[in-house]
Amino acid sequence: MKEYVYLILAGMLAGAAAPPSKILEEGHATLLAALTKNHILVPGRRLLFAGYICSVTVASEELPVVELIEQEPEATEPRGISRVVLLTPSLEPIKEIPEFGGVRPLLCKANSLYFSGIVKIDNIAPGGNRVTFMLGGDYAQADEVDPRDFPAAPEH
Amino acid sequence: MGLDVRWQATMDAAIENPKSSVYDELIQSELITYRSRLATTPGFPNLDWRLFKAVVLIESGGPACAAWTSRAMQFGNPSDPAYNVLRSATQGSALIMDSQLKNDIATKSISIPTLNIRAGIAYILTMAAQFGSAQMIDDPTIRQHTVQKKESLFSISRSVHTTIQDIATNNPTLGRTLRPGQVIAYQLAHMTMVITGWTPITPDFPAAYYNGNSNGQGDPNYADKIRYVYGKLPP
Numbered sequence: 001m002k003e004y005v006y007l008i009l010a011g012m013l014a015g016a017a018a019p020p021s022k023i024l025e026e027g028h029a030t031l032l033a034a035l036t037k038n039h040i041l042v043p044g045r046r047l048l049f050a051g052y053i054c055s056v057t058v059a060s061e062e063l064p065v066v067e068l069i070e071q072e073p074e075a076t077e078p079r080g081i082s083r084v085v086l087l088t089p090s091l092e093p094i095k096e097i098p099e100f101g102g103v104r105p106l107l108c109k110a111n112s113l114y115f116s117g118i119v120k121i122d123n124i125a126p127g128g129n130r131v132t133f134m135l136g137g138d139y140a141q142a143d144e145v146d147p148r149d150f151p152a153a154p155e156h
Numbered sequence: 157m158g159l160d161v162r163w164q165a166t167m168d169a170a171i172e173n174p175k176s177s178v179y180d181e182l183i184q185s186e187l188i189t190y191r192s193r194l195a196t197t198p199g200f201p202n203l204d205w206r207l208f209k210a211v212v213l214i215e216s217g218g219p220a221c222a223a224w225t226s227r228a229m230q231f232g233n234p235s236d237p238a239y240n241v242l243r244s245a246t247q248g249s250a251l252i253m254d255s256q257l258k259n260d261i262a263t264k265s266i267s268i269p270t271l272n273i274r275a276g277i278a279y280i281l282t283m284a285a286q287f288g289s290a291q292m293i294d295d296p297t298i299r300q301h302t303v304q305k306k307e308s309l310f311s312i313s314r315s316v317h318t319t320i321q322d323i324a325t326n327n328p329t330l331g332r333t334l335r336p337g338q339v340i341a342y343q344l345a346h347m348t349m350v351i352t353g354w355t356p357i358t359p360d361f362p363a364a365y366y367n368g369n370s371n372g373q374g375d376p377n378y379a380d381k382i383r384y385v386y387g388k389l390p391p
Contacts, residue, residue, distance in 0.1 A: 043234075048373050070235075071373050075236075076216065077375045080367070080373035081368055082368070099370050099371070100365055123247035123287055124248070124349070
């Protein structure tokens with residue numbers, strides 16, 4: 001009998017909860033609001049994609065990583081800008097990493113962010129497909145690892 | 157190649173237009189200047205002025221378009237991140253630009269077409285260069301520092317104006333743990349950015365690094381457009 005009561009209560013709670021798409025939309029809206037408030041989104045650019053990727057852990061702080069794909073609408077030719085941004089826990093920008101040539105962020109593990117493709121930090125060679133953040137995220141270095149050694153998502 | 161026939165006609169007319177050669181000398185002289193300054197850097201690429209002219213024609217739309225006499229390379233549009241790179245002389249661009257260009261970017265309108273082209277070329281070269289950090293010895297005199305409590309290699313290198321690399325070189329037996337009272341030899345030194353190599357500047361290069369078609373949001377035909385215009389330009 002007791003089990004049935006629990007089942008009914010659980011059913012009622014599940015029924016009352018927002019649908020998953022609404023929860024995700026709210027999270028996305030929160031992210032967009034923070035990116036706007038903290039001047040990470042540049043006025044005049046057309047935002048095509050903004051997504052939370054994962055969080056790295058630097059000095060016991062969880063720092064979110066987002067990816068932004070934008071367009072420069074004034075240009076004669078359609079021109080693109082892609083970047084990942086490391087944020088503070090209050091979603092303020094710490095560090096930006098530009099992406100060129102189809103590079104995408106994949107997943108986080110400890111204080112490292114893994115990419116499909118090679119990125120450079122501040123345009124300094126050598127680049128790599130793993131970026132490791134230090135000193136609160138202000139300092140980052142890239143190195144190249146065999147993709148077979150990537151940790152499995154969704155670890156972080 | 158799926159290039160739009162109207163775009164091809166626009167470019168054909170642009171190439172035939174006698175005014176399309178007004179920036180040829182500028183592009184050629186810019187590249188000669190870069191060659192004379194940077195040719196000794198490792199792997200300095202072949203710089204084909206016609207490839208850069210093709211970019212100017214594509215970006216501006218040609219002499220019949222308004223951009224031809226303003227932002228001819230569409231550099232420095234309001235939301236263009238590349239302009240800030242040159243203005244702040246970051247990402248290695250300080251090593252690419254000469255003092256004249258740095259000054260012009262700081263003081264003149266980026267809508268001056270000749271400056272726009274010079275800036276666009278400088279940005280493409282900045283992205284093509286591979287930068288690394290190298291140690292510069294400021295004074296070869298060997299000095300000594302006595303380790304204090306709570307000091308680390310990093311804090312010592314900052315306080316005595318040297319580098320961790322110099323400390324490692326001058327103290328080959330130094331372990332990972334420092335002890336107060338330990339004496340460390342060093343020279344005055346700092347790290348600086350240097351050009352360590354180059355990526356070849358083919359039509360695919362501006363497509364990825366100037367047009368920024370990283371994730372499909374740029375022009376997917378950009379490299380083919382460069383090949384089309386380049387193939388029509390007289391040698």
